Amino acid sequence: MPEIVVEGVSKTLGGMLTLGGVNLKAGDRDFAGILGPSGCGKSTLFNIISGLMRPDQGRVYIDGLDVTGRTGRVSYMRQKDLLLPSLNIVENVSIPLALKGMPKKRACAQAAAHFKQFGLDGFEKYYPSQLSGGMRQRAAMLRTYLFSSDILLLDEPFASLDAITKRKMQAWLIEVFNAISPTVMYITHDVDEALYLCDRIYVLSACPTVVKLEITVPFCRPPHGRTIVDREYGVIRDKVMEALEI
């Protein structure tokens, strides 16, 4: 059962206490949002969960296993697409499979099977520079998905896109989420995006970062994709805004 538990994680970076004992949990098929002011160590948190960085204190459990400081269980998707300009899209996306030892041809075929779902149908042989920003982000997400299909860590995946593309991508993400139902941790500093997408939101404080507010969102992911009309929306939004000191 895919589940991420972050337990009392703290980390000092460059002499500054960045994370001051963070506790988070994303259960099976949860869509957990992480909201916080910029520079509050959200990306450090993902580096620790994915095993790239070792916390000074605390542990990370995935599926109940202690994976603190060990890579290989989950990778995460960043704001930058980080596709290699030297490879076409299908080759780029199949990299995690190839790195796991699958022969290139099979890896490409397996990656190509997901292209329709990720809205990349027909663009297999295109190079990243020939694609729009939204498509490149979808390709980057497919690559993340192919590394670990049950857990997705997304670090402001749509932050570099324009508002209209961003809205479309959010609706598309909901569609994909409903189809593959993974456990998601989603970093953002867009309150409305968090309220639109997430089941649960963790609001982080400024440095040293701790969880300031944990809140459950009852009206998340409306299928119509339009404005959410709910009396509680304003109440929850204000609570989140208050926690963010806006």
Add this chain to the structure above:
Amino acid sequence: MISRAVVSVSMKRSRITADIFIPLGFIILLLVGWEYIVKLRSIPDWILPGPVQVVRTFVDNAPLIAKHAQSTMIECLAGFALAILFSFIVVFLMDEISLFRKALYPLIIASQTIPIVSVAPLFIIWFGYGMLPKIIVVVLVCFFPIAISLLSGLAAVDNDYLELFRSMQAGRIKIFRMVKLPLAMPAFFSGLRISAAYSVMGAVIGEWLGAKQGLGIYMTLSQRSFQVDRVFAAILAVTVLSAALFLLVSLIERVVIPWNRLNEK
């Protein structure tokens, strides 16, 4: 839609016109001016021959020049290939092992301050009048631009790429081969183009000081006998060789990294 296509074609045509005909016209203008001055002031051939005389000498001596050019070209290509090989080995070690980088970087930069004409005679003392000392000069001239461009290309790779691949459990060699090397290729090729143009010059400098055959020695001998038209003919040959090598590298670049041209658009 149609009108836009027409506009873009005509724009493309006008750009080609600008890129080719303007510099070509300027060169022709210069040559005509040169010929005119030589004729007008009746400057003797042993001081300054006109372009027409240079071309005539070039054509008359074509077999001899071709023979010399052949040696120069062999030295060039051998030196160029060795320089690429060495710079790859050295740069790989410098990039992967910081001890190497710290030890070698200042040395490589400092080596550029040594005038090549001052060390070239030493190679003749040590290795004789054959091709080897010339090849060494070419290697020395070409190594620096290639190594530095490759090194900076590798250093410029976004750290996020490396972290992403590390999180997907790619090893160091795999990261180097899959991520760093391809991303550094455009920088590498720009260094390669520069040294392609330098390499012929390196070989000629090597030959000046003494050789059995080559455009450099042909130049020196012609100069000593005041056959200035032959010197110019040799210069013409050097220019043609350099340009050919430059074009060859550009062609290889298109084949090796076709994706780079998409990025430039």
